[in-house]
Amino acid sequence: MFILDSLLIGSLRFVLDKVIAAAETEAEDDSALREQLLEAQMRLELGEISEEQFAAIERDVLIAIREIKGRQQGPISMSPDDKITGVDIQSYADEDQ
Amino acid sequence: MRAVAEAAGGLRVLIVSTDPAHSLGDVFATTLTSTPRRLRPSLDAVELDAPRAFARWLRDHRRPLGEILEHGTWLDREDVDALLDLSVPGVDELMGILEIDRLARGERRAREARQENQALRVLRPSRSYDVIIVDTAPTGHTLRLLSAPETVAAVAGVLGDLQQEHRLIREQLARIGRPEAADRLIAVLADQARETAARLRDVQQTAFVWVTLPEELSRAETGDGIAALERAGITVRDIVVNRVLPDGGSCPTCDRRRADERNVIASIRRRFARGRTIHTVPAAIKEPRGIGALASLARSGAKGLGLRANDTTKPFRASARPAAIRQRPSALRPQPFSGASLLFFGGKGGVGKTTVAATVALRLARADRHRRVLLLSTDPAHSLADLFRSEVGDAARPLPGGPANLAVRELDAAHALEMRRTQFEDALDEIAAAIGVEGASAAIGTSELMRLAPPGIDELFGVLGVVDARADYDVIVVDTAPTGHALRLLEMPQAAREWMQVLLRVLLKYRSLVRPGQLAAELVELSRSIRELIALLRDPETTRFIAVTRAAELPRRETARLLGRLRRLHLAVPAIVVNALTLAPGRCVRCRAVSAAEKRELASLRKACSRRCAIIQTPLSAPPPRGAAALNRWSKSWIEP
Numbered sequence: 001m002f003i004l005d006s007l008l009i010g011s012l013r014f015v016l017d018k019v020i021a022a023a024e025t026e027a028e029d030d031s032a033l034r035e036q037l038l039e040a041q042m043r044l045e046l047g048e049i050s051e052e053q054f055a056a057i058e059r060d061v062l063i064a065i066r067e068i069k070g071r072q073q074g075p076i077s078m079s080p081d082d083k084i085t086g087v088d089i090q091s092y093a094d095e096d097q
Numbered sequence: 098m099r100a101v102a103e104a105a106g107g108l109r110v111l112i113v114s115t116d117p118a119h120s121l122g123d124v125f126a127t128t129l130t131s132t133p134r135r136l137r138p139s140l141d142a143v144e145l146d147a148p149r150a151f152a153r154w155l156r157d158h159r160r161p162l163g164e165i166l167e168h169g170t171w172l173d174r175e176d177v178d179a180l181l182d183l184s185v186p187g188v189d190e191l192m193g194i195l196e197i198d199r200l201a202r203g204e205r206r207a208r209e210a211r212q213e214n215q216a217l218r219v220l221r222p223s224r225s226y227d228v229i230i231v232d233t234a235p236t237g238h239t240l241r242l243l244s245a246p247e248t249v250a251a252v253a254g255v256l257g258d259l260q261q262e263h264r265l266i267r268e269q270l271a272r273i274g275r276p277e278a279a280d281r282l283i284a285v286l287a288d289q290a291r292e293t294a295a296r297l298r299d300v301q302q303t304a305f306v307w308v309t310l311p312e313e314l315s316r317a318e319t320g321d322g323i324a325a326l327e328r329a330g331i332t333v334r335d336i337v338v339n340r341v342l343p344d345g346g347s348c349p350t351c352d353r354r355r356a357d358e359r360n361v362i363a364s365i366r367r368r369f370a371r372g373r374t375i376h377t378v379p380a381a382i383k384e385p386r387g388i389g390a391l392a393s394l395a396r397s398g399a400k401g402l403g404l405r406a407n408d409t410t411k412p413f414r415a416s417a418r419p420a421a422i423r424q425r426p427s428a429l430r431p432q433p434f435s436g437a438s439l440l441f442f443g444g445k446g447g448v449g450k451t452t453v454a455a456t457v458a459l460r461l462a463r464a465d466r467h468r469r470v471l472l473l474s475t476d477p478a479h480s481l482a483d484l485f486r487s488e489v490g491d492a493a494r495p496l497p498g499g500p501a502n503l504a505v506r507e508l509d510a511a512h513a514l515e516m517r518r519t520q521f522e523d524a525l526d527e528i529a530a531a532i533g534v535e536g537a538s539a540a541i542g543t544s545e546l547m548r549l550a551p552p553g554i555d556e557l558f559g560v561l562g563v564v565d566a567r568a569d570y571d572v573i574v575v576d577t578a579p580t581g582h583a584l585r586l587l588e589m590p591q592a593a594r595e596w597m598q599v600l601l602r603v604l605l606k607y608r609s610l611v612r613p614g615q616l617a618a619e620l621v622e623l624s625r626s627i628r629e630l631i632a633l634l635r636d637p638e639t640t641r642f643i644a645v646t647r648a649a650e651l652p653r654r655e656t657a658r659l660l661g662r663l664r665r666l667h668l669a670v671p672a673i674v675v676n677a678l679t680l681a682p683g684r685c686v687r688c689r690a691v692s693a694a695e696k697r698e699l700a701s702l703r704k705a706c707s708r709r710c711a712i713i714q715t716p717l718s719a720p721p722p723r724g725a726a727a728l729n730r731w732s733k734s735w736i737e738p
Binding site for chain 2: 035038039041042043045046
């Protein structure tokens with residue numbers, strides 16, 4: 001029974017690993033997009049897609065990654081630890097005079 | 098010659114060539130194939146066709162092999178078929194050793210065995226033959242051939258691991274204890290590997306005869322080769338020094354050659370004579386060809402073998418100055434070499450490839466100090482360090498006293514494999530995970546496969562070495578292994594790309610189970626580099642192959658076949674370098690006869706070369722040039738069209 005147990009437990013662990021991996025993928029949109037790009041590169045190497053098709057996929061993926069990065073960074077804000085140490089102002093109007 | 102002598106002595110002899118660039122048919126002046134051909138009532142000869150032998154072996158074992166891969170992985174039949182249809186790097190050595198075993202199998206009575214390097218003799222028991230003489234590929238790949246049994250054993254071990262789970266299920270759950278075809282195949286492979294490895298080391302069955310030339314580079318290679326064989330537990334009892342200039346009338350050129358050769362032979366004797374017999378074979382003006390010539394040579398010498406055993410030639414210093422070779426100043430037309438970013442030098446063993454490749458690399462580096470030149474040796478039996486009398490290793494380094502823009506590297510595939518070990522193990526883990534054999538990855542990683550330098554590894558790392566070097570150098574001059582393996586090197590990019598494509602397909606197919614990771618990214622990158630390299634190899638503007646040969650019948654015939662193969666690989670051959678010519682024969686009878694014979698061979702080479710390729714003639718130098726300064730001086734006496 002030991003073998004049967006180890007086979008069953010091994011299979012169960014495998015399925016659970018996959019469920020966790022899928023959940024992680026959902027959460028990390030960025031890595032899923034990178035995988036999509038890698039997949040397109042693999043298909044290009046295999047000749048399954050053309051250079052043009054690859055360029056289109058690459059463009060879409062890069063736009064999507066930029067959007068995610070933008071969302072993740074959000075608007076610029078200050079934390080209570082940040083301090084303003086000085087301000088440098090230059091007036092072009094002064095130079096003209 | 099030995100085969101003819103043994104056959105004449107009443108033994109049934111089979112002579113087998115395992116060099117992918119066969120010359121055996123040329124030596125016997127006949128056509129040989131992979132089926133033994135009867136040359137005399139007791140002498141058969143065969144030239145192995147390793148890819149065909151592998152195809153036959155695979156046809157016989159495809160089903161159990163496929164079953165092991167299907168049982169041990171989650172690859173389906175389609176994936177397995179794609180894997181089994183791939184060409185296998187190192188197939189020449191792997192099949193060479195299995196084929197020798199197949200030809201020799203079924204023996205009834207045991208007799209001694211003997212083997213020669215470049216004329217390896219396995220006197221081994223066989224149902225049909227008393228003696229099997231194996232004419233092997235030159236040094237580097239002979240060492241790989243001899244390690245092939247260990248590689249086969251390691252492969253059997255990995256297959257055993259893959260089969261293990263299926264075997265357990267059969268035995269424990271289905272209560273079937275009878276071994277199936279897959280188990281039998283694994284057992285046969287393991288047994289065959291063990292028996293062959295043991296036989297190669299059994300001095301009662303196998304003897305190794307080392308064949309060399311009376312030249313300093315060959316002597317150095319002999320030292321390295323015999324040391325490597327002894328490390329592997331293989332004993333060398335006989336050394337044959339071939340093409341020794343016989344005694345004759347006084348002539349400045351011949352005298353210097355004799356002096357140089359005698360010094361080399363004396364050095365061989367000092368270093369290797371203990372426990373071994375040193376034989377010398379005189380150089381003939383026309384190389385012996387055909388059974389009659391070989392039999393006559395065999396009859397002419399000591400022990401009935403045409404070999405002069407332990408002759409007492411003493412070191413000799415000639416007083417005569419070398420003949421002033423009438424130097425026609427070389428026009429130094431750079432066309433065959435200039436503009437190329439990848440220059441391969443190849444040809445039959447012992448023709449002087451390394452000397453010529455090094456001379457051209459030095460010349461290219463000197464001509465433009467801003468041009469970064471790499472001289473890369475991919476022959477596992479390196480000679481660059483001996484040629485330059487300087488340490489050269491696996492890391493590219495400048496040459497002491499050479500141009501600063503010239504780097505030199507002797508590729509050490511075993512070292513490179515060790516350096517990339519972690520990377521390979523990670524890759525193996527990912528492949529194993531992708532095909533569902535996580536347990537087996539550790540077995541592969543720790544198996545002998547990673548420790549051994551398996552056959553084919555020199556060509557694989559040779560290609561990777563060229564790919565890596567392209568970023569750092571403007572010109573890469575490749576000093577290749579002799580013909581057969583130079584061709585394997587040039588075929589390797591395509592074979593490697595096919596392997597990578599199958600792996601990429603598998604990774605894509607099972608991407609929902611295992612997400613493609615670092616390995617897939619690296620495979621994509623490498624596949625792209627190799628795709629570029631394949632395109633580069635076919636571009637005559639950037640890549641050229643320079644065939645190096647001697648003006649003698651056997652090298653000339655091999656060169657003609659090489660040119661045909663290179664044409665099929667779409668490689669440009671803008672020049673043939675005909676090396677070590679007697680250009681100024683003077684009044685010496687022998688030199689004049691040699692020069693006349695060389696002229697006839699040159700005319701044949703010109704025909705083979707066609708109009709598109711130039712013949713470059715280089716003079717015989719006694720002693721041969723060594724060191725950057727001597728090579729540079731020698732280069733100025735080349736005759737270039």
